[in-house]
Amino acid sequence: MTVKQYYQDAYIKSFHTYIQEQKLGESGWYVVLEETAFYPTGGGQPHDTGTLQDKRMINVEEVNGEIRHYIEEPFSDISGVVKGQIDWERRFDHMQQHAGQHILSAAFAEALQYETISFHLGKEVLTIDLNVSDISESDALKAEELANRIIREARPIETKWVTQTELSDYPLRKQPTVTDEIRLVIIPDFDYNGCGGTHPRSTSEVGAIKILDWEKHKGHIRLQFVCGERVLHQLHRKHGLLKELTSVLQAPEETMVPTAKQLLVKQKEQEKALEGLKDVLLTYEAEGLLGTHKDGFILIQKAYSDRPIQELQKIAQHIISKREEAIVVLVVQNDQKLQLVAAKGSLPTINLREVAQKVFPLINGKGGGKESFVQGGGEAVMGKEELLEILVNEL
Structure with a gap:
């Protein structure tokens, strides 16, 4: 059996020994040594690395009492003395x-x-x-x-x-x-x-x-x-992060936490205000779509690019809240995804869910909702205008 030098002296950094055998295992080439200072994985401690002669040691494990030293490539000649060098910093x-x-x-x-x-x-x-x-x-x-x-x-x-x-x-x-x-x-x-x-x-x-x-x-x-x-x-590492944060926050270390908390509060306030402004703009956008329809049955249709589907939902909901006779069909393409929103007021008798279920398979998509409001999406296998045209034809 291999003599375990790492138990004799854990501070051995290099040693000389002979190779007993060289084999090709499931994990690659390995050698068995007469003596070794390379510690094999065990007891929660990882294996040593280093070099054996001119070969880099990539793994060391003990299998059934045999200490296997895995090397990046095999030796052409295993006779003679070889030198092992431990990666001491790692050890x-x-x-x-x-x-x-x-x-x-x-x-x-x-x-x-x-x-x-x-x-x-x-x-x-x-x-x-x-x-x-x-x-x-x-x-x-x-x-x-x-x-x-x-x-x-x-x-x-x-x-x-x-x-x-x-x-x-x-x-x-x-x-x-x-x-x-x-x-x-x-x-x-x-x-x-x-x-x-x-x-x-x-x-x-x-x-x-x-x-x-x-x-x-x-x-x-x-x-x-x-x-x-x-x-x-x-x-x-953490001192470096603190120095960087003091520069970014323009606050000394001792006041960094309250400064960061204050910034987060301001950010939430600004996000809330921005959301309110976006809702106002969406309302104006919805009113603009309604502007050309004064009386009678209304069908509003439009295709968009690069917009969150939530915005389309708000536009559709605003329109049907204003006009009971309206039907709204909106489509958007975001990257390789097509999404749609359809809504109707209380007067039209058409079932939007049944219409949408005929269309979703055409874009390998899915969705859901109810008779008066549906949404969903799928793949951009066609253009947004083509999808919108198909929806209108189904209506």
């Missing part, structure tokens, strides 16, 4: 995040008796699922403060291999899922946990922990946080 980030997760989960357990039931290490943030249905801001802050105190105390992070019978000697947060080759990650007098991941030597190397947000997820609380260098990345 150390994973070490910081994974250790930070242990610390934060232990802090929630110690301060609040909240159990962590799952963990995910993503590219930008980490998540843990807490076995509670709700959490307060003060609870989150309490656990975060304890976690960061443990980091500042620079406590050692130890690893130890134990047997199942030896587990009772340690106050574990939860029982390991394996029964042999059990590896414990220990922060003395704080956290004892079965784990196969890579970790730094001291809690101080985690740097800091910052909780970002949380949400309810399947009856539990899913909490988002970052550790180490990711805290600085988050701070840098």
